[in-house]
Amino acid sequence: MAGQPLSLLVKRFLPKSLLGRSLLIIVTPLVLLQIVSAIIFFETHWDKVTLRLAKSVAGDTAAVVTLMRRFPGPENHDWIFHTAAIHFEFKTTFKEGEILPNQPPAPDSLLEDMLTDSLKSFVNKPFRLDTTSLDKNVSIEVQLADGVLNIVTTRKRLFSSTTYVFVLWMVGTSLILFAVAMAFMRNQVKPIRRLADAADDFGKGRASEVFKLEGATEVRQAASAFAAMRDRIRRQIAQRTDMLSGVSHDLRTPLTRMKLQLEMLGSNDDTQAMKDDIGEMERMLEGYLAFARGEGGENPEITDLSSLLHDVSEQARRLNARIDLHTEGRIDMTLRPNSFRRCITNLIENAMRYAEHISIRAGVRDDAVEIVIDDDGPGIPEDQRDEVFRPFYRLEGSRNQGTGGVGLGMSIARDAVQGHGGEIKLEESPMGGLRVWIRLPL
Template identity: 40%
Template sequence: MFSSRDAEPVGERDDAWQKLDRPLRRILPRSLMGRSMLIVLIPLLVTQAIALGLFYGTYLNVVSRRLSDGVTGEVSLVIAMIEHTSSEAERTLVLQDASSRTQLGFSFQPGETLSRYGTNHVLGPMDDDFARSIRQNLGRPYDVDWSESPQTVRASIQLPQGVMVVMVPVKRLNIGPIWLFVVWAVSSSIVLFLIAGLFMRNQVRAIRRLGHAAELFGMGRDQGPIRPQGAREVRQAAIAFNRMQARVNRFVAQRTAVLAGVSHDLRTPLTRLRLTVAMIPTFGPIRAETLKPDLADMVADIEDMERLIGSYLSFARGEGAEEPVLTELRGMLDDVAAATVRAGGQVLGVEGREGVEATVRPDALRRVLTNLAENARRHGGAMRFSLREGERNVEITVEDNGPGLSASRRAAISELNGTTASQDGNSGLGLTIVRDIIHAHGGSIRLVESPLGGLGVVLSLPK
């Protein structure tokens, strides 16, 4: 079994990883395109870095040492030859012959001594290798001057009789223009990165199209099946989405047809009941006074049932195939407020500027506002409409001065998705219709406390 001391290092490692993971999340891209390109870029850079390291660390160093050893070998041979000469003229002939055969410039300064030793300029492996080769192969004092000329290097070797000067062409020591290899590596990496970006963009485009179609479908803006594109897995996801979309549309159509049919069929017997109640004969005043309360209760029950069936029909119509269009919302609020006043309600005001538009189903949204206004008129009497525009959404608020709901009651209704019975015995279907239509638009609904003292319903709709 593991003890608590065994678990502590694991927890410390987890904490350390979390501390490291948080800054990385801020730096790393959040999009799929960015992360995919990062997955391509990092191995590419690591591969190029390893290639450059191996090339410059092994191959170029070996070539540079061999070039330097070749030059110093020729210089060593010339030194050995002039040490065996007996006269200055013979030494001059040897140096001239060596210059013509080795492409090195040899000259001799008899009786001279070096005033400085070593090398005066370090450019990289080429300088170090040449100085090292002179030191190891010749074993004599030397001075290497890299500032003599851009094309030549002046190497002075101290000999017993004087100083031998060797003018070495830089091309004899240089391993070639290194920047060509760097440019080739960088340009090839950029080309590969761009090609990978083109392929990844096509794949990400198919995923974005799928996500956009799913978002529009969630808002009730059905634009039909999408064309499968991209990789096989993305195509399978698109095909599955099209099948799901077809099943959901078929289910909604069947439910709408059932609700509409049942609600319509129930209205026929209710109409007959209303006619029957209206035609019940009364025999005399005593009989009429006895039946009048019972008839009034029956009529009230029939009206409640008709109102409930009307709500079901409204719910069924809200699930219809109305197409979303760009709608001006302030004018719709004014129309609903005017209709509420004609129905006997009191509208304290309609707030919000004109010209605020959103893509909605006009009839369905009007039904939502009418239901909320009717609820406010029935429970409070006075109400207020307000419209506020955000960057990505539009908020419509309907407030009343009724008794309102407690915070716990509002939370309970929200948690139960608006299907709980209200305190006055209603089924709560009106709020269900409102919630269903708003959610079909891709929006949300909140119940808040109204400044008027009653209940406030906040509808949030995407633009």
């Protein structure tokens, strides 16, 4: 961690959401401003106010000492103490004959420090302070010639309430500003979240509701651009589907006529070869249609994936396929059932051409469903695993044109998986052949 750059360390602790980062941008200067204000307040205002209050108490104490010196005798103590109680808020007593300790305790707070300096300046006699024994009062003992003068005054005379007012005002305004900033930023982030949800729904092939263009100008521009892009993509998909459907329909008519004419000509080697060619053309047309329907207008619905995999596996078993299927209970998720059924069917049929044993596993992992299809066939070389997803791409060698289709099966499978917001990968199987790994978000 010591070798990491400072920027990486900062990024680790930064909020990940836009709302969190926006609030951090707003709150950080506010906190710094409050800290600077507090420092300035306590270094200037607090020291000055405390010193002035301490000088006031020290001056009143010096006045009482002066009166006792000018009017000595116990007979004058009562009116002097009464005057001090009325005008100075002093509770005064005199302990005749007592002597203070030679070593008074050292001041341990700002209040004691200020009051000590002030009493030294005004009274100029030995004294002792006690600011801790009494909760709401402060005790001052002054050594006089014939005894000790004890003065008890309220702590309010030495403490300014503006400190509490300042702190409460600072904290209160900060909380109010933070609440206003949070409410404002939430409203600014909502349109971005709606745009993200709409993009996620569109990427997963879900029918997203029409969202309003709201928020800041930049957010409106992004939402408008996304809506225009979504409409263009939908229009292009529809045009491609319609074009392939129209072409296949137009080609089926002459192919049907050719099949009828061949049937009327009877059966021989030449007509059989032509029938095989026509059959191959029909299979190619079916592949084109399946590829076009892969991104068609089928609506998603809640589907039992376990049941779907079971149906496809049973259909393959009727064609003498040896399939081991294991699903972790019932798995309900939003799918286009026909599109995903074609995807799994293509993958199983692809494995059936080249393998004897097929294993299918499906289960929920965190917030997604994982499907793993393994076979014991020859597999696919690692450098060609990405190429097989290209339309009309066919491998040479064991997976050749004679045993394969038109090269659209893997493309249809990938389009179906990505149309559900998932991902598909090809890996080496523990069974020795090919592993197809599919992950679909719940």
